[in-house]
Every structure is written in structure tokens, then in C-alpha cells.
Amino acid sequence: MANRYPLATWRLVLSPPADGATHMAVDEAIWEAVAVGRAPPTLRLYSWSPPCLSLGRNQPVTTVNRQALRERGYDLVRRPTGGQAVLHIDELTYSVILPLSDPRAQGGILESCERLSAGLVRALEILGVAGAVARRRPHPPQARGPVCFETTADFEVAVGGRKLIGSAQRRGRGTLLQHGALPLWGDITRICPLLVPPADPQRVAARATTLEAVLSHRISWERAAEAMIEGFAQALNLRLEPDGLTPEERQRVEQLRQEKYASEGWTSLV
Numbered sequence: 598m599a600n601r602y603p604l605a606t607w608r609l610v611l612s613p614p615a616d617g618a619t620h621m622a623v624d625e626a627i628w629e630a631v632a633v634g635r636a637p638p639t640l641r642l643y644s645w646s647p648p649c650l651s652l653g654r655n656q657p658v659t660t661v662n663r664q665a666l667r668e669r670g671y672d673l674v675r676r677p678t679g680g681q682a683v684l685h686i687d688e689l690t691y692s693v694i695l696p697l698s699d700p701r702a703q704g705g706i707l708e709s710c711e712r713l714s715a716g717l718v719r720a721l722e723i724l725g726v727a728g729a730v731a732r733r734r735p736h737p738p739q740a741r742g743p744v745c746f747e748t749t750a751d752f753e754v755a756v757g758g759r760k761l762i763g764s765a766q767r768r769g770r771g772t773l774l775q776h777g778a779l780p781l782w783g784d785i786t787r788i789c790p791l792l793v794p795p796a797d798p799q800r801v802a803a804r805a806t807t808l809e810a811v812l813s814h815r816i817s818w819e820r821a822a823e824a825m826i827e828g829f830a831q832a833l834n835l836r837l838e839p840d841g842l843t844p845e846e847r848q849r850v851e852q853l854r855q856e857k858y859a860s861e862g863w864t865s866l867v
Contacts, residue, residue, distance in 0.1 A: 602700055602833055603700070603834070604834050604835075605638070605699070605701075605834065605835055605836070606835070606838060607638045607639060607836070607837055607838070608636065608637045608638070608640070608837075608840045609641075609826060609837040609838060609840065610627075610639055610640070610642070610840065611641075611642055611643075612641060612642070612643040613643075614643070614644045614645060615643070615645070615646065616645070616646065616674075617645065617649035617650075617651060617672045617674030617858070618672075618674050618858035618859035619850070619854055619858075620645065620649075620674075621651075621675075621853075621858045622850045622851075622853035622854040622857070622858050623641070623842070623846075624641070624677070624692045624774060624776055625677055625857075625858075626842070626846045626847075626849040626850045626853055627639050627641065627694045627774075627842070627846060628677075628769075628770070628772060628774045629849060630845065630846050630849070631694045631696060631772050632772040635843065636694075636843060636846060638694065638695045638696065639692075639694045639695075640691065640692075640693055640825075640829055640835075640837060641692045641693075642690070642822045642826070643690050644688065644818055645672070645685040645686065647671060648669075648670075648671045648684065648685060648686035649671060649672035649673065649674055649684075649686075650666060650672070650673050650684050650685070650788070650791055651674050651675070651676050651682065652674070652675045652864075652867075653676060653680040653681050653682070654675065654678055654679045654767070655867055656675075656680075656681060656682060656867060658675075658864060658865045658866075658867060660682065661673060661682070661793065662790065662791050662792060662793050662795075665790050666791055671684075671791070673864060674864065675858070675863055675866060676765065676776075678765035678766060678767045678775075678776065679765055679767070682788065682791075682792060683778055684787055684788035685778060686787065687781050687783040688778050688779055688780045689778075689779045689781060689818055689822060690776065691717075691776060691779070691825060692774065692776035693774075693775045693776070694772060694774050695772065695775075696771060697768065697772060697773060698771070701713065701833055706766055706768065706773075707733070707752060709773060709775075710751065710775070711731065711733075712833070713775055713833075714752045714753070714754060715731075715832040715833065716825075716828045716832040716833050717729075717731065717762050717764075717779075717825075717828065718730070719831050719832040720821075720825045720827065720828025720829070721756075721761070721808075721824075722828070723828055724808070724812070724820070724821065726756060726761075726808070726811055728756055728757060729754055729755070729756050729761065730756075731752045731753060731754045731755075732752065733751045733752065753777075756806065756811050757806075757811075759803075759804055760804060760806070761780070761806055761807075761808065761811065762777055762779045763777055763778055764776065764777030764778075765777065780805075780806075780807040781807060781815070781816060781818065781821060782807050782808065782809035782815050783807060783809075785801060785802060785807055785810075786798035786801045788801070
């Protein structure tokens with residue numbers, strides 16, 4: 598697989614745990630910087646503190662039970678990408694920001710999703726997961742519920758017919774931003790009472806899973822991150838160089854967080 602691409606060097610950013618508004622601001626700040634050539638293509642890995650419910654770009658905020666979120670001390674944020682609600686808890690989250698001129702990104706959204714999913718599948722293989730697949734759906738999707746992990750989209754990663762890694766992509770400025778979640782452990786149905794009306798726990802449990810459930814033992818965030826780094830490097834022929842954000846990116850993060858992702862105007866946009 599790696600031989601399909603010329604060797605490339607990407608920046609690797611390992612972010613400390615942060616709230617939802619901060620993480621979405623970081624992803625967009627990197628997206629902007631890569632688009633204008635002020636930062637290299639970037640793979641970022643992170644976790645969330647406190648746990649956070651994220652909405653897809655066009656998902657109505659009225660589907661959220663805000664009282665239930667407050668009672669649990671959970672955060673709420675709207676993503677810049679599409680899709681449905683995700684509860685970010687006990688997970689590893691990745692983001693890839695890449696110019697569309699890169700051969701790993703060329704073609705349509707589905708083509709690039711397929712290429713990037715090779716890194717995700719390889720990471721799972723490194724962790725000992727057998728039978729992970731990312732492929733086009735054989736049939737058109739049925740009506741979707743409000744939970745991202747209820748339905749496996751084209752080239753998202755499933756094991757045994759159950760979704761394990763959910764991803765979403767947005768394109769603009771000649772650059773793509775793709776981010777996604779790998780649930781590591783815990784009850785995959787914890788999202789259900791956070792929505793209006795509550796999602797069906799049996800339906801979600803039948804269609805989604807966690808890494809712990811697949812492997813029958815728990816993998817730490819650090820070990821999962823190591824596998825993700827190795828998986829992307831092997832599958833996409835990358836040299837990943839650890840680095841932080843530039844001063845310009847950090848300044849932009851603060852601006853985006855305050856003016857956009859932490860604002861009620863953005864959260865309640867739909």
C-alpha cells in the first residue's frame with residue numbers, strides 16, 4: 598500500500614486533553630495554516646476533557662438534551678464537519694489536514710476517505726484487531742438516526758459488521774480536514790440519554806463497538822496512539838515528525854475558540 602505514494606513528511610501533533618471548543622479551534626487553525634502553506638500536512642491525535650458531545654455541522658441543536666449534559670458535567674460543541682452526534686469519552690481522536698494536491702487526497706471525498714482509512718485499518722491490525730474493513734456500502738443507507746455510530750458510512754471502519762471508527766471530512770481552501778473517533782472502552786450506549794428523543798441503546802449496541810470489546814482487553818490511549826502513528830506511516834508512506842503548533846496557529850486557536858466554537862451562536866446555528 599505505501600508504495601502507491603512517494604515518501605512524504607508530515608507534522609505529528611500530540612495534543613494534551615482539552616475541551617471541545619479548543620479541539621475544534623485547533624483543527625480549524627491547522628486547516629487554515631496548511632491551506633496557505635504556513636504549516637505542513639498534519640496528523641493530530643488527542644483526547645477530550647471534560648467528555649464532550651459533538652454535533653455535526655448541520656445537525657439541529659434541538660436534538661441535544663442539555664440538562665442531561667449538565668448533570669454529567671459533559672461539554673457540547675458543533676464540529677466544522679458533517680455527520681451525526683458523537684460522545685467523545687474514553688477514546689482516541691485523530692485529525693488529518695492535507696492539501697488536495699497530495700496524491701493521498703486527490704479525487705473526490707470518497708476516494709480520499711478510502712486512502713486515509715488504510716492508515717486506520719493498519720493501526721488496528723498493529724493492535725491485534727482481525728477483520729477490520731473500510732469499504733463502500735453495498736446498499737444505500739436507511740434513514741439515519743442522530744447518533745454517528747449507529748450507521749457505518751462509506752469507508753468508515755467496521756469489525757464484524759459493527760462500526761469501530763467513525764470519521765467526517767470537510768474540504769475547502771484547496772485542503773481537506775478529516776477527523777474521527779476510535780472508542781477505546783466503556784459503554785458505547787452512553788450517548789443515548791443525551792439526545793432528544795433518547796436514542797435506542799439496543800440499536801446502538803448492535804451497530805457499534807469499542808476497541809476493548811473487540812480485543813477483550815483494554816488498550817491505553819498511549820498504545821493506541823503509537824499504533825495510529827505507525828499505521829499511518831506504513832499505509833501512506835509517511836515520515837511523521839513530532840512538533841507543536843506555530844505561534845500563528847496558537848493565536849488563531851484562541852480567536853476561533855472565543856469567537857466561534859465556544860459561542861452559543863455557533864453551537865445553536867442549526
